[in-house]
Amino acid sequence: ELKVEQNPLFLSMQEGKNYTIYCNYSTTSDRLYWYRQDPGKSLESLFVLLSNGAVKQEGRLMASLDTKARLSTLHITAAVHDLSATYFCAARMNAGNNRKLIWGLGTSLAVNP
Amino acid sequence: NAGVTQTPKFQVLKTGQSMTLQCAQDMNHNSMYWYRQDPGMGLRLIYYSASEGTTDKGEVPNGYNVSRLNKREFSLRLESAAPSQTSVYFCASSVGGIEQPQHFGDGTRLSIL
Numbered sequence: 001e002l003k004v005e006q007n008p009l010f011l012s013m014q015e016g017k018n019y020t021i022y023c024n025y026s027t028t029s030d031r032l033y034w035y036r037q038d039p040g041k042s043l044e045s046l047f048v049l050l051s052n053g054a055v056k057q058e059g060r061l062m063a064s065l066d067t068k069a070r071l072s073t074l075h076i077t078a079a080v081h082d083l084s085a086t087y088f089c090a091a092r093m094n095a096g097n098n099r100k101l102i103w104g105l106g107t108s109l110a111v112n113p
Numbered sequence: 114n115a116g117v118t119q120t121p122k123f124q125v126l127k128t129g130q131s132m133t134l135q136c137a138q139d140m141n142h143n144s145m146y147w148y149r150q151d152p153g154m155g156l157r158l159i160y161y162s163a164s165e166g167t168t169d170k171g172e173v174p175n176g177y178n179v180s181r182l183n184k185r186e187f188s189l190r191l192e193s194a195a196p197s198q199t200s201v202y203f204c205a206s207s208v209g210g211i212e213q214p215q216h217f218g219d220g221t222r223l224s225i226l
Binding site: 104106 | 218
Protein backbone atom coordinates (compact mmCIF):
# COMPACT_ATOMS: atom_id res chain seq x y z
CA GLU A 1 0.00 0.00 0.00
CA LEU A 2 1.30 3.40 -0.96
CA LYS A 3 1.99 5.82 1.84
CA VAL A 4 3.13 9.39 1.46
CA GLU A 5 5.04 11.14 4.21
CA GLN A 6 5.91 14.80 4.29
CA ASN A 7 8.35 16.51 6.56
CA PRO A 8 8.42 18.75 8.26
CA LEU A 9 4.72 19.09 9.04
CA PHE A 10 5.23 22.58 10.40
CA LEU A 11 7.82 25.07 9.29
CA SER A 12 8.42 28.59 10.46
CA MET A 13 11.02 30.51 8.55
CA GLN A 14 12.25 34.03 8.07
CA GLU A 15 11.83 36.01 4.93
CA GLY A 16 14.83 35.73 2.67
CA LYS A 17 15.82 32.25 3.85
CA ASN A 18 15.89 29.03 1.86
CA TYR A 19 14.32 25.76 2.89
CA THR A 20 13.26 22.37 1.54
CA ILE A 21 10.14 20.33 2.15
CA TYR A 22 10.49 16.58 1.67
CA CYS A 23 7.96 14.11 0.37
CA ASN A 24 8.73 10.40 0.65
CA TYR A 25 6.51 7.68 -0.75
CA SER A 26 6.62 4.03 0.11
CA THR A 27 6.07 2.11 -3.13
CA THR A 28 6.44 2.65 -6.83
CA SER A 29 4.66 5.69 -8.12
CA ASP A 30 5.08 7.31 -11.49
CA ARG A 31 3.66 10.75 -10.81
CA LEU A 32 4.08 13.21 -8.01
CA TYR A 33 1.99 16.31 -7.46
CA TRP A 34 2.43 19.41 -5.35
CA TYR A 35 -0.50 21.55 -4.25
CA ARG A 36 -0.83 24.70 -2.21
CA GLN A 37 -3.68 25.54 0.17
CA ASP A 38 -4.16 28.94 1.78
CA PRO A 39 -5.98 28.97 5.15
CA GLY A 40 -9.68 28.36 4.68
CA LYS A 41 -9.28 28.16 0.93
CA SER A 42 -9.20 25.60 -1.80
CA LEU A 43 -6.20 23.67 -3.12
CA GLU A 44 -4.24 24.93 -6.09
CA SER A 45 -2.10 22.75 -8.31
CA LEU A 46 1.56 23.81 -8.33
CA PHE A 47 3.55 21.09 -10.07
CA VAL A 48 3.14 17.72 -11.73
CA LEU A 49 6.35 15.67 -11.88
CA LEU A 50 6.23 12.88 -14.41
CA SER A 51 9.59 11.16 -14.48
CA ASN A 52 12.79 10.50 -12.62
CA GLY A 53 14.94 13.60 -12.50
CA ALA A 54 12.08 15.92 -13.36
CA VAL A 55 12.55 19.47 -12.11
CA LYS A 56 10.02 22.24 -12.34
CA GLN A 57 10.26 25.83 -11.17
CA GLU A 58 7.74 28.56 -10.64
CA GLY A 59 8.96 31.77 -9.05
CA ARG A 60 10.60 30.98 -5.71
CA LEU A 61 9.45 27.36 -5.70
CA MET A 62 11.28 24.48 -7.32
CA ALA A 63 10.12 20.86 -7.23
CA SER A 64 12.11 17.77 -8.12
CA LEU A 65 11.52 14.04 -8.28
CA ASP A 66 13.86 11.12 -7.64
CA THR A 67 11.88 7.95 -8.33
CA LYS A 68 14.75 5.68 -7.29
CA ALA A 69 14.88 7.25 -3.85
CA ARG A 70 11.07 7.63 -3.84
CA LEU A 71 11.56 11.23 -2.89
CA SER A 72 10.29 14.57 -4.07
CA THR A 73 11.45 17.90 -2.76
CA LEU A 74 9.92 21.36 -2.81
CA HIS A 75 12.63 23.97 -2.43
CA ILE A 76 11.83 27.48 -1.38
CA THR A 77 14.30 30.20 -2.32
CA ALA A 78 14.43 33.54 -0.53
CA ALA A 79 11.05 33.07 1.11
CA VAL A 80 8.50 35.86 1.19
CA HIS A 81 5.40 36.21 3.35
CA ASP A 82 3.09 35.44 0.43
CA LEU A 83 4.40 31.88 0.39
CA SER A 84 2.80 31.20 3.78
CA ALA A 85 0.39 28.33 3.15
CA THR A 86 0.06 24.58 3.53
CA TYR A 87 1.82 22.53 0.86
CA PHE A 88 0.66 19.04 0.00
CA CYS A 89 2.34 16.38 -2.05
CA ALA A 90 0.40 13.51 -3.57
CA ALA A 91 1.60 10.39 -5.36
CA ARG A 92 -0.31 8.41 -7.92
CA MET A 93 -0.71 4.81 -6.94
CA ASN A 94 -0.34 2.29 -9.72
CA ALA A 95 -2.78 -0.51 -9.08
CA GLY A 96 -4.14 -1.72 -12.36
CA ASN A 97 -7.24 0.24 -13.19
CA ASN A 98 -7.71 1.43 -9.63
CA ARG A 99 -5.36 4.35 -9.86
CA LYS A 100 -5.75 7.03 -7.25
CA LEU A 101 -3.79 9.73 -5.51
CA ILE A 102 -2.45 9.24 -2.02
CA TRP A 103 -1.92 12.51 -0.20
CA GLY A 104 0.62 13.56 2.37
CA LEU A 105 -0.54 15.31 5.54
CA GLY A 106 0.71 18.68 4.33
CA THR A 107 3.44 21.04 5.48
CA SER A 108 2.19 24.20 7.12
CA LEU A 109 4.61 26.96 6.22
CA ALA A 110 4.76 30.32 7.98
CA VAL A 111 7.12 32.93 6.59
CA ASN A 112 7.84 35.64 9.11
CA PRO A 113 9.21 39.12 8.49
CA ASN B 114 -14.57 32.01 -14.66
CA ALA B 115 -16.25 29.95 -11.95
CA GLY B 116 -14.24 26.70 -12.21
CA VAL B 117 -15.56 24.29 -9.58
CA THR B 118 -18.50 25.54 -7.52
CA GLN B 119 -19.62 23.85 -4.32
CA THR B 120 -22.77 24.51 -2.35
CA PRO B 121 -23.36 25.07 0.44
CA LYS B 122 -20.18 26.54 1.91
CA PHE B 123 -21.21 25.83 5.51
CA GLN B 124 -23.77 23.49 7.02
CA VAL B 125 -24.67 22.22 10.46
CA LEU B 126 -26.67 19.01 10.72
CA LYS B 127 -28.05 16.92 13.52
CA THR B 128 -27.10 13.27 13.77
CA GLY B 129 -29.34 11.20 11.53
CA GLN B 130 -30.28 13.99 9.15
CA SER B 131 -29.61 13.64 5.46
CA MET B 132 -28.02 16.12 3.14
CA THR B 133 -26.70 16.46 -0.39
CA LEU B 134 -23.60 18.45 -1.21
CA GLN B 135 -23.64 19.90 -4.68
CA CYS B 136 -20.72 20.34 -7.04
CA ALA B 137 -20.63 21.75 -10.55
CA GLN B 138 -17.75 22.50 -12.91
CA ASP B 139 -17.81 24.58 -16.06
CA MET B 140 -14.48 23.48 -17.52
CA ASN B 141 -15.85 20.56 -19.54
CA HIS B 142 -13.81 18.15 -17.43
CA ASN B 143 -14.45 14.44 -17.67
CA SER B 144 -13.43 13.36 -14.18
CA MET B 145 -14.78 14.56 -10.85
CA TYR B 146 -13.90 13.72 -7.26
CA TRP B 147 -15.10 14.10 -3.72
CA TYR B 148 -12.58 14.35 -0.89
CA ARG B 149 -12.79 14.95 2.81
CA GLN B 150 -10.11 16.81 4.71
CA ASP B 151 -9.64 16.23 8.41
CA PRO B 152 -6.96 17.61 10.72
CA GLY B 153 -3.95 15.31 10.82
CA MET B 154 -5.40 13.05 8.11
CA GLY B 155 -4.68 14.85 4.87
CA LEU B 156 -7.09 14.49 1.99
CA ARG B 157 -8.96 11.23 1.54
CA LEU B 158 -10.89 10.28 -1.54
CA ILE B 159 -14.52 9.39 -0.93
CA TYR B 160 -15.78 8.72 -4.45
CA TYR B 161 -14.78 9.63 -7.96
CA SER B 162 -16.33 9.64 -11.38
CA ALA B 163 -14.03 9.04 -14.31
CA SER B 164 -16.69 10.06 -16.80
CA GLU B 165 -20.36 10.85 -17.04
CA GLY B 166 -22.39 7.85 -15.99
CA THR B 167 -19.66 6.14 -13.97
CA THR B 168 -18.76 6.30 -10.30
CA ASP B 169 -16.24 4.39 -8.19
CA LYS B 170 -15.43 4.13 -4.53
CA GLY B 171 -12.37 5.80 -3.09
CA GLU B 172 -10.69 5.20 0.25
CA VAL B 173 -13.55 6.14 2.58
CA PRO B 174 -16.91 5.60 0.83
CA ASN B 175 -18.91 4.23 3.77
CA GLY B 176 -21.83 6.44 4.74
CA TYR B 177 -21.85 8.30 1.42
CA ASN B 178 -23.50 8.02 -1.96
CA VAL B 179 -22.80 9.95 -5.13
CA SER B 180 -24.55 10.83 -8.35
CA ARG B 181 -22.93 12.01 -11.55
CA LEU B 182 -25.99 13.79 -12.83
CA ASN B 183 -24.38 14.95 -16.05
CA LYS B 184 -20.93 15.98 -17.17
CA ARG B 185 -21.03 19.16 -15.10
CA GLU B 186 -22.50 17.98 -11.82
CA PHE B 187 -21.38 15.48 -9.19
CA SER B 188 -23.28 15.37 -5.92
CA LEU B 189 -22.42 13.73 -2.60
CA ARG B 190 -25.16 12.51 -0.30
CA LEU B 191 -25.07 11.70 3.38
CA GLU B 192 -28.11 9.53 4.06
CA SER B 193 -27.86 9.51 7.85
CA ALA B 194 -25.24 11.93 9.09
CA ALA B 195 -22.92 10.91 11.93
CA PRO B 196 -20.57 13.07 14.01
CA SER B 197 -17.62 11.21 12.42
CA GLN B 198 -18.58 12.83 9.14
CA THR B 199 -17.82 16.29 10.47
CA SER B 200 -15.20 17.49 8.03
CA VAL B 201 -14.37 19.83 5.20
CA TYR B 202 -15.49 18.37 1.89
CA PHE B 203 -13.81 19.25 -1.37
CA CYS B 204 -15.02 18.58 -4.85
CA ALA B 205 -12.45 18.51 -7.64
CA SER B 206 -12.35 17.90 -11.36
CA SER B 207 -9.74 17.08 -13.96
CA VAL B 208 -9.79 17.15 -17.72
CA GLY B 209 -8.80 13.52 -18.01
CA GLY B 210 -8.03 10.84 -15.51
CA ILE B 211 -6.47 11.14 -12.10
CA GLU B 212 -3.06 11.78 -13.66
CA GLN B 213 -4.18 15.25 -14.66
CA PRO B 214 -3.93 18.17 -12.20
CA GLN B 215 -7.13 18.54 -10.27
CA HIS B 216 -9.05 21.77 -9.88
CA PHE B 217 -10.69 22.14 -6.50
CA GLY B 218 -13.77 23.92 -5.27
CA ASP B 219 -13.70 26.13 -2.18
CA GLY B 220 -14.97 23.39 0.09
CA THR B 221 -18.02 22.74 2.25
CA ARG B 222 -17.52 22.94 5.99
CA LEU B 223 -19.91 20.41 7.51
CA SER B 224 -20.54 19.99 11.23
CA ILE B 225 -22.70 17.19 12.58
CA LEU B 226 -23.90 17.51 16.13
